[in-house]
Amino acid sequence: MNFLDFIAGNYIDIQLSLLRHIELVGISVLIGMMIAIPVGIFLSRHKRMSGPVLAVAGTIQTIPGLVMLGFALILFGIGRLPALVVLSLYAILPILHNTFTGITQVDQSYIEAGRGIGMTSRQILYKVELPLAMSSIISGIRISTVYIVSWSTLAGLIGAGGLGDLIWTGLSSYNSNYILAGAVPSAILAFAFSGLIGLLQRMLMPRGLRGVRV
């Protein structure tokens, strides 16, 4: 059976896996953002804590995905929950890192001006620091998303579904069509997300910031 026939034959299955995959990526990146952005903001206010916290986050990143999935399996059993926990953890670091550096790299003169004209530190955060760090934060989200698209394929191992399912099925039955049916869409997905987020990044950037060092 050639690959195209295979796809035509298993169209519904592949589509379902793809949707499952997108869901996994979307939810875990979202959770990652909800943790990483506030923590990144917090660290930018308490720089002394940033070293240790970023180091811990960096260490988590270096633990191999399979090991993490193993732990999660032990702790949470099989299914979507352990996969989401692990993927969200992986999603945190790039966003956290970029939020922190994005904010701390905002030129001191804007902050001094803001303080000097009577902005509270919350107003400086929302009106100056976050808009100026936005581009960096979004590129953190982009990096996370691309990673998570590929790591999500591992999640098939513990029964979370997604394109990983197809790949693992293919690997265990030596069926290259299954492998390709999982791998090709996930590669396309990574490109598509990356391009889409890049577009969003450009759209959200105020005209005044294009080509400006912040």
Add this chain to the structure above:
Amino acid sequence: MIKFQNISKSYGHSIVLDDISFEIKQGEFVVLIGPSGCGKTTTLKTINRLIEPNKGKIFINGKDITKVNPVELRRTIGYVIQQIGLFPNMTVEQNIAVVPKLLKYPKPKWQEIVHNLLELVDMPYEEFAHKYPSELSGGQQQRIGVLRALAASPPIVLMDEPFGALDPITRDSLQEEVKHLQKKLKKTIVFVTHDMEEALRMADTIVFMNRGKIIQMASPEELLQNPADPIIKSFMGRHMENENNAPKLLAEDFMRTKVLKVPKTSHTLECIELMSRRDVNSLIVLNDDDTYAGTVTIEAIKAHGKAGREISELLSEDAVTIHRKEDARQAFDKLLASSSNYVIVLNDNRTVAGLITRTSMAKALGEALWGEMKS
């Protein structure tokens, strides 16, 4: 209006401000000057509580500023910094309106403020309001920086080397504009610079600092005539007589003092008549209080003037002006750089002291080369 009472500030063992006391009057233009690291910026920032002193008190209108919430205090004090610090994610209009918005002014009110302020510096609203800082020149950016500081009509404005990063020509015109705005809006300004030229030109009172102490607080004339310390002399460099006592030449040494001046309220016909009688093609125009208002040219009157109207409508503020204590060299450079035939020499109180014309310049150069000439 602003009173420093025994202010000291130190970081660890290094004493940055050492028991400073002085007072700034309402409407005064005070310039802090001194060598790098002497504590000018620190002094300035204690006024809006960006820096809290270790000892002493500061009063604004009799009120101890530590009793005021720092954020609220800062909204009543304009602040301009050398790095300008316009928010790059906001348009010119949004930047100017920042403080009025923080103060919850209704939209029509802050919009009107933006309109009026842009008009004040000759930057038309339609053209500039919706530009971003990155789309402006350095000089234009700092104009907006100044307007942002003025937007909520603070009675006091603090400026920390606001023109330090601008080219000399832009700096000149901004100095003029700020001085003009200060007079017009009756602001109390505390201005930091390390450029004596700028201090002499702008200040009502100069505060000379060194190593965290005030060495002398005096008017520009007083400082030039009786510098209290050798370091002030060295700082003034070319504004002072040189070592060998050869007198240094100032703008006032070259100016003609007989100049034709007319009040702003004069009418077009009398001006034309005066010009043709004295064979000149422009006149210096004075405000009611005898301060310099601008010039009016025969072309302007012919092109736009209607008989019997006041010349105040035809005023041009393009003429180059210079302080009488400025280096003569400066005056010449400006004269050569401008298309005009003269520069106007002003006294401290902005009344007109005289004119330096191309002829008087040539004469001065001649004297320098060939000795005293008959006039």
